[in-house]
Amino acid sequence: MGQPTPTTRDRIVNAAARLFYGQGIRAVSVDAVAEKAGVTKRTLYYHFDSKDDLIAAYLEGRDQPNLAVFQRWYAEAEGSVDAKVKAIFDQLAKSARHPKWKGCGFLRTAAELAGMPGHPAIKAGVAHKQRVEDWLTHVLEADGIPDARTLGRQIMLLLDGGFAVVLLRRDPSYMETAGEAAAALIAAAARS
Template identity: 70%
Template structure:
């Protein structure tokens, strides 16, 4: 019995996601993805015009779950805003301690496609990072912090820098250190509100 087209497409993306994250997009062939998905290469090309389209679909599939995970970690965290931001980094450090962790799929893909700035996967990765930045800026603005966009960019730099350094050194402690720095930045922005609040 033939699987429905949507189920087949999702099966292909799932197989590609596993291989791309484990081995990198350039090392994985279309034949390997078809084998992993248990289909023919012809079937794969029926659903995706090219490997580039499949790479884009892989990142698109990661976008919402990754973003929702950040939101969930923040929502579950306790304490003032700086500690809740720090929690995101602490939870990421726990992920990085898993033996199968290989960094941020969006950053790794962008590195592999650095010479192809117009690639659809690059655009999806950039949109994902902007979405996280917009969310952070919204949190900071809601708290009344000054320059919420600049603060959000600083946290993004700490976040993505930590991804790179942890992957390079295989030491999740760098992610926790980045979390300390993020909490310090947010705490400093929060403290600047106190005089204004006292004089109101």
């Protein structure tokens, strides 16, 4: 059996995801999304009340797949928890070397909507980042690392800081350096 045929809503979200990630949310019109999805603007608005709802759906659609990739990279890495977390940063650095890499879609969207803290896309971004932080905290707790909640938060700061600096400088080695810092924090906490 093949893949199920995507629904019209899925086609719209997939088209929006490609355009929003590639060009930014403000640069992409609803007309462009409808055209890429192969639907009329009216059909798009049948499925989404506004462009804001479409932007939120784009991020919500990235949430679980992005977290699953982090979890897979962690699971596939060898070594102790510090080496496994560092492997996530190394994989992100590898991704950042791809010419189509544009950084974290959640952070880029948040930057475009910085003056709109109640926007549904900002809420989707906050929820995603919290899920990643909670997962990191869980893996640290499972390994018996003390003060896992604080350490999970510190690793999130390194992740998001890494995304920002790599995007600015176009130098993925900054993500690797952030991974080294995360591993050092974890190793130090494990010794305490």
